[in-house]
Amino acid sequence: MSVSGELIAFFGLALVAILGGVLLITLTKVVHMVIALVFTFLSIAGIYLLLSAEFVAIVQILIYSGAITIVMLFGIMLTKHRENDEPAKGGWQRFFLLLAIAGFAVAVYLGIYNLDIPVQPTALHEENTKQIGIELFSKYVIPFEVMSVLLLVALVGAIVLAKKDDEEGDRS
Amino acid sequence: MTGVPLSAYLVLALVLFCIGLYGALTKRNAVIVLISIELMLNAANINLVAFSKLGVTPSITGQVFSLFTITIAAAEAAVGLAILMSLYRNRKTVNVDEMDIMKH
Numbered sequence: 001m002s003v004s005g006e007l008i009a010f011f012g013l014a015l016v017a018i019l020g021g022v023l024l025i026t027l028t029k030v031v032h033m034v035i036a037l038v039f040t041f042l043s044i045a046g047i048y049l050l051l052s053a054e055f056v057a058i059v060q061i062l063i064y065s066g067a068i069t070i071v072m073l074f075g076i077m078l079t080k081h082r083e084n085d086e087p088a089k090g091g092w093q094r095f096f097l098l099l100a101i102a103g104f105a106v107a108v109y110l111g112i113y114n115l116d117i118p119v120q121p122t123a124l125h126e127e128n129t130k131q132i133g134i135e136l137f138s139k140y141v142i143p144f145e146v147m148s149v150l151l152l153v154a155l156v157g158a159i160v161l162a163k164k165d166d167e168e169g170d171r172s
Numbered sequence: 173m174t175g176v177p178l179s180a181y182l183v184l185a186l187v188l189f190c191i192g193l194y195g196a197l198t199k200r201n202a203v204i205v206l207i208s209i210e211l212m213l214n215a216a217n218i219n220l221v222a223f224s225k226l227g228v229t230p231s232i233t234g235q236v237f238s239l240f241t242i243t244i245a246a247a248e249a250a251v252g253l254a255i256l257m258s259l260y261r262n263r264k265t266v267n268v269d270e271m272d273i274m275k276h
Contacts, residue, residue, distance in 0.1 A: 010176045014184045021191035021211060030201055037207055040188070044214055047184070050176065051225045053235045056217075056242075063242050068210060068249050075203045075253045079260045097197055105190045112182045119175065122230040131232045132239070140236055147243050154247035161254035164261075 010050055016043040034072050041065040052125035055132050181222035189215035202259075202266045206252045213245045 020040030024033050041064040048057035124131070136144055188211060195208035217238045224234025260266055263273070 004175070006175055010180065014180075017184065018187055018191070021188055021195075024204075024208070024211070025191060025195055025198075030204060033204055034207060037211065040211065041214065044188075044218060047181070047218060048221055051181070051221045053221045053224070053238075056221060056235050056238050059239060059242055060217075063246055064210070064214070068207075068246060071249055071253060072203055072207050075206075075256060078257065079203070079266045080264075094198060098194070101190050101194050104193075105186060108186050109183065112179050112186070115179050115182065117178055117226060117228055119178075119226055120230055122225055124225055124230065124232060124235070128235075132235055135232050135236050136239075143240060147240060151243065151247055154251050158250045158254035161251070162257045 006050060009046070013043040013046040013050070016040070017047070030076050031073065034069060034076065038065050038069050041069070052122070053128065054125070055129045178222060178226040181218060181226070185215040185218040185222070188212075188218070200267050200269055202256050202268050202271070203253075205268060206249060206256070209252075210245055210249060213241060217241055 017040045020036045020038075020043070023036035024040070027033050027036060041060065045057040045060040045065070048054075048060060192208045192211035192215060195211065196205050199205050199208065220234045220238040220241065222234075224230065224232065224238075227234070256266060259271060263270065265271070
């Protein structure tokens with residue numbers, strides 16, 4: 001198997017992604033964990049580029065490494081927390097949890113490691129955004145509209161939940 | 173044409189999912205738990221996009237659905253943080269071990 005540029009790019013991106021995840025687990029400061037996860041999100045965007053999904057890659061960068069990370073950082077800053085997030089669960093509990101997750105990983109890996117689907121030529125990379133737009137507004141227009149309603153509900157719900165209810169407290 | 177095989181993408185997604193699962197179950201800061209859930213959703217997205225190119229019937233549908241998943245994840249993060257804020261105002265903690273007021 002010849003080493004192609006695609007393969008090298010994939011291994012580099014996968015390494016950075018997994019490294020970011022491992023740092024999320026091992027780092028002790030909360031802000032550092034979020035910064036480590038930004039690397040994971042960015043390299044996942046690179047993986048999308050390899051899979052000829054340019055639009056999804058851009059959306060990934062905008063939404064995840066932009067919006068969600070900033071929202072999470074604000075969540076950290078607005079709540080007073082102990083600087084170091086020390087694990088307090090017992091060693092046995094963590095050990096069995098690790099064992100269970102390893103069992104899950106092995107079970108799924110046995111299912112996928114020799115999955116061999118013949119690669120078919122695709123036209124996904126030709127005018128990717130146009131294809132997504134046509135599909136989204138013809139075939140999936142109802143899920144799209146439901147999604148807009150869901151976003152509105154989430155917006156209203158987030159504002160109602162996070163609003164200070166001082167006057168209510170005075171009344172009661 | 174020697175591209176990256178489908179199983180490589182699936183294994184990457186599996187590893188990221190397991191890291192996210194471990195983080196969501198062991199971390200005590202609620203913000204980190206939320207962000208671990210985002211990592212798990214991302215792993216699912218990788219699967220969707222990988223199957224959209226290398227699956228049995230390649231089509232754009234996988235990418236469209238990964239966009240839907242990203243939208244759901246963003247809404248979930250916003251609502252989760254709003255719940256966290258209101259909880260923090262009432263209990264002065266973001267530690268998931270101390271969020272047990274509905275348990276008793």
